[in-house]
Amino acid sequence: MTIKDLFTIQKKNEITEGLKLELKGWIVSNRGNEKIRFLTLNDGSSISNLQIVAKGKDIENYSVSNISLGTSVIVSGNIHLTPSAQQPFELVLESLTIINTVDEDFPIQKKETSLEFLREIPHLRNKTNLFKCIMLIRNSLSFEIHKYFQEHNFLYMASPIITSNDGEGAGETLLVDDESKDYFFKQKAFLGVTGQLHAEAYAQSFKKVYTFGPTFRAENSHTSRHLAEFWMIEPEVAFYKLKDIIFLADDLLKTSIRNTIKNFGAEMNYLDSLNPGLLDNLNKFLDNTLTIIEYKDVVEKLKNYTEHFIEKDIHFGMDLASEHEKFLSEQIIKGPVAVINYPKDIKAFYMYQNDDNKTVAAFDLLVPGIGELIGGSQREERYQKLLDRMNELHIPTNPLQWYLDLRRFGYAPTSGFGIGFERLVMYVTGIANIRDVIPFPRVAGQIKM
Amino acid sequence: MTIKDLFTIQKKNEITEGLKLELKGWIVSNRGNEKIRFLTLNDGSSISNLQIVAKGKDIENYSVSNISLGTSVIVSGNIHLTPSAQQPFELVLESLTIINTVDEDFPIQKKETSLEFLREIPHLRNKTNLFKCIMLIRNSLSFEIHKYFQEHNFLYMASPIITSNDGEGAGETLLVDDESKDYFFKQKAFLGVTGQLHAEAYAQSFKKVYTFGPTFRAENSHTSRHLAEFWMIEPEVAFYKLKDIIFLADDLLKTSIRNTIKNFGAEMNYLDSLNPGLLDNLNKFLDNTLTIIEYKDVVEKLKNYTEHFIEKDIHFGMDLASEHEKFLSEQIIKGPVAVINYPKDIKAFYMYQNDDNKTVAAFDLLVPGIGELIGGSQREERYQKLLDRMNELHIPTNPLQWYLDLRRFGYAPTSGFGIGFERLVMYVTGIANIRDVIPFPRVAGQIKM
Numbered sequence: 052m053t054i055k056d057l058f059t060i061q062k063k064n065e066i067t068e069g070l071k072l073e074l075k076g077w078i079v080s081n082r083g084n085e086k087i088r089f090l091t092l093n094d095g096s097s098i099s100n101l102q103i104v105a106k107g108k109d110i111e112n113y114s115v116s117n118i119s120l121g122t123s124v125i126v127s128g129n130i131h132l133t134p135s136a137q138q139p140f141e142l143v144l145e146s147l148t149i150i151n152t153v154d155e156d157f158p159i160q161k162k163e164t165s166l167e168f169l170r171e172i173p174h175l176r177n178k179t180n181l182f183k184c185i186m187l188i189r190n191s192l193s194f195e196i197h198k199y200f201q202e203h204n205f206l207y208m209a210s211p212i213i214t215s216n217d218g219e220g221a222g223e224t225l226l227v228d229d230e231s232k233d234y235f236f237k238q239k240a241f242l243g244v245t246g247q248l249h250a251e252a253y254a255q256s257f258k259k260v261y262t263f264g265p266t267f268r269a270e271n272s273h274t275s276r277h278l279a280e281f282w283m284i285e286p287e288v289a290f291y292k293l294k295d296i297i298f299l300a301d302d303l304l305k306t307s308i309r310n311t312i313k314n315f316g317a318e319m320n321y322l323d324s325l326n327p328g329l330l331d332n333l334n335k336f337l338d339n340t341l342t343i344i345e346y347k348d349v350v351e352k353l354k355n356y357t358e359h360f361i362e363k364d365i366h367f368g369m370d371l372a373s374e375h376e377k378f379l380s381e382q383i384i385k386g387p388v389a390v391i392n393y394p395k396d397i398k399a400f401y402m403y404q405n406d407d408n409k410t411v412a413a414f415d416l417l418v419p420g421i422g423e424l425i426g427g428s429q430r431e432e433r434y435q436k437l438l439d440r441m442n443e444l445h446i447p448t449n450p451l452q453w454y455l456d457l458r459r460f461g462y463a464p465t466s467g468f469g470i471g472f473e474r475l476v477m478y479v480t481g482i483a484n485i486r487d488v489i490p491f492p493r494v495a496g497q498i499k500m
Numbered sequence: 501m502t503i504k505d506l507f508t509i510q511k512k513n514e515i516t517e518g519l520k521l522e523l524k525g526w527i528v529s530n531r532g533n534e535k536i537r538f539l540t541l542n543d544g545s546s547i548s549n550l551q552i553v554a555k556g557k558d559i560e561n562y563s564v565s566n567i568s569l570g571t572s573v574i575v576s577g578n579i580h581l582t583p584s585a586q587q588p589f590e591l592v593l594e595s596l597t598i599i600n601t602v603d604e605d606f607p608i609q610k611k612e613t614s615l616e617f618l619r620e621i622p623h624l625r626n627k628t629n630l631f632k633c634i635m636l637i638r639n640s641l642s643f644e645i646h647k648y649f650q651e652h653n654f655l656y657m658a659s660p661i662i663t664s665n666d667g668e669g670a671g672e673t674l675l676v677d678d679e680s681k682d683y684f685f686k687q688k689a690f691l692g693v694t695g696q697l698h699a700e701a702y703a704q705s706f707k708k709v710y711t712f713g714p715t716f717r718a719e720n721s722h723t724s725r726h727l728a729e730f731w732m733i734e735p736e737v738a739f740y741k742l743k744d745i746i747f748l749a750d751d752l753l754k755t756s757i758r759n760t761i762k763n764f765g766a767e768m769n770y771l772d773s774l775n776p777g778l779l780d781n782l783n784k785f786l787d788n789t790l791t792i793i794e795y796k797d798v799v800e801k802l803k804n805y806t807e808h809f810i811e812k813d814i815h816f817g818m819d820l821a822s823e824h825e826k827f828l829s830e831q832i833i834k835g836p837v838a839v840i841n842y843p844k845d846i847k848a849f850y851m852y853q854n855d856d857n858k859t860v861a862a863f864d865l866l867v868p869g870i871g872e873l874i875g876g877s878q879r880e881e882r883y884q885k886l887l888d889r890m891n892e893l894h895i896p897t898n899p900l901q902w903y904l905d906l907r908r909f910g911y912a913p914t915s916g917f918g919i920g921f922e923r924l925v926m927y928v929t930g931i932a933n934i935r936d937v938i939p940f941p942r943v944a945g946q947i948k949m
Contacts, residue, residue, distance in 0.1 A: 053653050075739045076707065077910055078910075093705075095655070095707040121909055123738075123910045123912040150739075150910075150913070151910055151911040157909045159909075172902075173701075174701040174905070175701070177704070178909075182705075183705060186706070190656045193656050194646060197643060204502050206636065207639045208939055209714075209938060209939055210939070210940070211939070211940040211947075211949075213729050213942050213947065214947065215947045216949075224679075225684060226676070226678060228675045229674060229718050232675075232681065235728070236728075236942070236944070236945060236946065237946070249623075249939065249940055252622075252626065253626055253939065255626070256631075256632060257632075257635070258524065258525065258545075264713065264714065265658070267662075269678050269679075280660065280662050282658060289524070289572075290599075432600075453621075454623075458600075459602070460570055460603060460627075461527075461571050461572045461602045462572060464599070489658060490658055490660070490698065491659070493662050493685070496685060497685065498660075498662065498664045498685045498687065498689055500660075500902050
């Protein structure tokens with residue numbers, strides 16, 4: 052029985068006076084006097100704590116007064132219902148075993164510590180309330196995503212991490228090598244920036260597939276939205292077109308977020324208290340139809356707001372900057388928005404070329420506070436069109452002949468997208484810096500632990 | 501509705517004559533004459549195919565006779581129940597749209613092709629029955645493992661892939677670098693060989709955690725059991741000792757395998773037909789208590805069988821070779837076996853040192869056909885013992901001071917293990933070469949696609 056379970060059965064009125072329990076965890080507060088002491092215990096299942104009451108001789112027997120924050124313990128006792136108190140039940144102590152105490156230089160204290168300071172100790176920040184919330188929400192979103200795909204007949208596939216393909220652009224990939232710098236794989240090998248191309252091959256037999264794994268970008272930008280190592284979810288679906296895949300993205304997000312809010316109420320309420328409006332905004336997204344808008348219409352709209360931007364030259368053909376994306380979703384649409392049919396010159400070679408000869412059947416899903424959360428497209432299904440586009444862009448076709456060949460063997464056109472998982476966790480938790488939503492963040496010039 | 505769904509509702513007697521359906525997928529066979537033709541369709545949900553019957557004018561209208569194996573199609577029609585036929589139902593064709601045909605050099609043909617040949621075309625081998633089975637089972641095992649952990653209150657955590665720690669031994673790690681070979685992270689960085697140390701930090705607040713991600717080994721050995729890139733599952737549990745974690749490993753394996761056999765009957769039967777005895781052996785494992793045996797007793801037993809081994813010098817202190825591990829589980833125990841309390845000199849520095857001063861509280865779970873499937877241990881909880889062991893082994897303590905420090909801040913002793921996920925897939929599918937149970941295998945000197 053976890054503390055989360057206790058609160059769940061209490062809400063269903065199924066908790067009984069006198070219920071005997073043994074619990075293991077960490078003491079997070081200790082107050083009272085010589086006659087009565089109140090300890091609170093956290094067991095990691097929730098940010099909710101269990102209050103433990105120690106009285107009389109037990110205080111002395113178990114040295115309760117000296118137990119400091121962070122001590123690991125095993126306690127047993129009986130549940131006492133306290134319907135008129137702030138916490139609906141407590142544990143009346145019967146026995147307590149101290150497993151290990153904390154040294155005096157323990158850096159996690161009751162008082163608030165800054166996120167910057169906590170980033171220096173990624174192996175300990177998980178002991179704070181805030182990081183417990185973030186990681187419980189991260190865990191929930193991850194499982195809800197797996198569950199959603201499994202319930203919708205998707206196959207989870209492992210796209211390779213190490214590839215011979217240096218990704219979509221040059222210079223943004225990390226090289227893999229052996230210590231002798233002699234090329235372990237007898238050729239240049241890279242850490243993958245996407246699992247999509249390989250997923251496309253598997254969609255040609257399993258129809259609906261997804262990846263969920265780490266991807267890498269050798270980006271030198273030190274922003275609050277970029278990591279060198281981050282997790283991506285990339286579904287790829289045969290017989291789906293642009294609109295189908297946008298609907299999938301919307302339904303996946305709504306289902307995962309709705310279930311997370313339902314199952315992690317204590318954590319979401321805590322995050323909402325730090326960032327008022329968080330839950331309101333998420334609920335507004337859940338209750339409304341996703342807005343879909345053409346890129347060309349976005350450009351026209353943004354032209355009316357140039358005074359808000361650093362980059363004021365708004366024109367068809369431009370890549371939207373983060374400031375434009377955020378402004379669009381935060382100020383104009385006031386919620387998540389899917390922008391579709393981008394100019395082909397700012398998008399990847401494999402996207403379906405629309406009849407206008409100018410745009411591709413791509414979409415970006417932009418959300419308030421983050422900007423781009425999802426990017427995807429219908430894939431170019433016409434062998435010759437794809438080959439011509441690769442040649443135009445000087446992409447070597449030889450290493451990707453296998454990818455071209457998919458179009459020659461009973462090809463079922465596919466569409467797909469990628470979700471930056473950490474950006475999703477930021478969106479749902481309201482956390483502003485991506486380094487705070489992954490246990491051990493990796494950025495240029497720095498590896499901690 | 502998928503073809504898998506159709507067979508599920510048929511088994512429950514819930515399928516109805518005349519049910520109207522539209523299905524998308526690939527044609528896998530085409531036989532008959534001018535008056536009646538039988539196509540079979542696969543949609544990737546199962547290896548079970550749906551038989552489609554085309555008669556009279558429809559054959560001509562939809563050019564049915566010319567449809568070759570591998571063609572992608574959309575078909576619609578009505579279900580006709582055929583209780584006396586080999587397949588319990590078929591689809592009477594109403595309309596058919598050919599999406600794409602296959603070029604003549606399509607390398608997947610009806611006749612059997614060798615696994616070696618298929619390894620050359622990892623982007624297409626997923627279109628064979630065998631690889632559909634393997635990947636459906638892989639998908640099932642992966643989700644069952646996530647589900648098991650979530651139902652048992654484990655937190656899924658992302659241990660970092662890129663680390664500054666070069667693992668347990670030297671020279672077996674892959675280096676990460678930028679194109680200029682100038683160290684993107686301003687220090688040597690490696691691809692992680694384990695997520696365990698980081699998981700231990702998270703077990704200190706969430707109590708039960710697990711990782712499920714790719715790990716890397718720069719092994720030059722070209723065996724059928726090794727990959728340079730493979731997936732590992734690593735649970736770590738606070739307040740657990742050696743016996744608790746062995747029980748967890750056993751229960752996790754049995755639950756995941758039992759549910760997979762139940763949910764993927766067609767695929768498991770097909771694999772059993774290729775490898776008779778597969779299901780019998782798995783069921784024997786499911787029905788029996790796991791054998792636990794001391795390393796020192798294993799050594800005594802193996803001494804009686806030296807004529808079977810290449811390495812005949814069996815003595816206390818030796819590392820068991822794969823031949824010994826396999827012989828123990830296949831010939832002596834005749835099933836999975838957990839070997840415990842290994843000599844400390846052949847095991848990692850972080851394992852709990854037993855009172856005998858010779859062994860550590862480690863276990864390896866060995867299974868027939870594979871050898872080592874799982875390795876784990878109780879972790880050394882005593883700061884000084886751990887530090888002394890690191891010094892003895894000349895492991896630099898500075899980069900791992902954070903790991904030592906976990907013991908100073910309310911440490912709850914933990915135990916954990918790692919499952920090589922591909923080896924688990926090999927065990928359940930009966931596939932002998934690890935390169936055939938991962939979509940795009942990576943081994944020394946070779947990257948395909």
